[in-house]
Amino acid sequence: MWRRHAQILGLLLCTLGWGFVGCTLAMNHWRVAQLGGQGGSSVVTASWFWSDLWKDCYEDSTGVVNCVDFGVLWSVKSYIQAVRGLLLIGLSLGLVATVLTFFGMECTRLDGDKRSKDRMLMTASAVHVVGGECVSDLAGYCLYTNRVVEAFLHAKADPTKLRYEIGPPLYLGMVASVLILLGCVVHCATTCRVKHPKKYPKIIPVTFFLCSKLPHQEYRGYKHICIPSKVSHDFRNISSYKLATVVTV
Structure with a gap:
């Protein structure tokens, strides 16, 4: 009985992480830079530059946002294109792994003995970890974070450049990868059946x-x-x- 509850918990964790990864693709403010906003004047003005995987935007203190969409595929920066591809691959493989997890659970009324269900569940966990969410998505988030940190260090050396910081989607994506990894660990733990000799x-x-x-x-x-x-x-x-x-x- 405890295996069924643990497998349902692992499925919920993996599905929740997979949904978070999908949300980060549509979220804004992957990197944010602020200008102004310092005291010393009667009117405090500030402006923000922020970017995501699809556009660069400028927002002033009045709330007016002006955005420029990225061009076609071959005019986008290489690292942004790589992040897009990694996240889309992770989402596709995550969907396949979720379906395999559903078929490999003990609570599903499908044909197959316990051994075949355990193998299917282990395969789903391997797709999640190795080829899907944790490796592909986490690599994409780390690549984008590395570029933001690199730009921040260059801007610190050259004050004329913008100093971008990491936005909320990157934090959410990393949390999603951790949730998926926990769900895979729970699934692998349920497939380890200890065989005791009958007394x-x-x-x-x-x-x-x-x-x-x-x-x-x-x-x-x-x-x-x-x-x-x-x-x-x-x-x-x-x-x-x-x-x-x-x-x-």
Whole structure:
């Protein structure tokens, strides 16, 4: 019973992380840079530059946002295109792994023994971890974060450049990868079945004699001889008893 609850928990964790990764693709403010906003004047003005995977935007203190969409595929920066591809690959493989997880759970009424279901669940976890969410998506987030940090260090050396910082989608994506990894660990833990040897009471073979009483067969000169027999270990296959009759002269 506990395996079913654990598998449902792992499925919820993986599905929640997969949904978070999908949300980060549509979220804004992957990187944010602020200008102004310092005190010392009667009117404080500030402006923000922020970017995501699809556009660069400028927002002033009045709330007016001006955005420039990225061009066609070959005009986008290489690292942004790589991040897009990694996230889309992760989402596709995550969907396949989620379907396999649903089929491999014990609570689903599908054909297959426990061993085949465990194999399917292990395959789904491997797709999640190795080829899907944790590796592809986490690599995409780390690549984008590395570029933001690199630009921040260059801007720190050159004050004329914008100093971008990491936005909320990157934090959400990293949390999503951790959730998926936890769900895969839970699924792998449920497939580890410990086989204990069955404990049976110690049975010692007993040799005994069985004599059947046959009515109306007490004749002179006849003697009934009982043949010994042994009891089998499982008490299910008891050897037949033999009754020999010897004629005395």
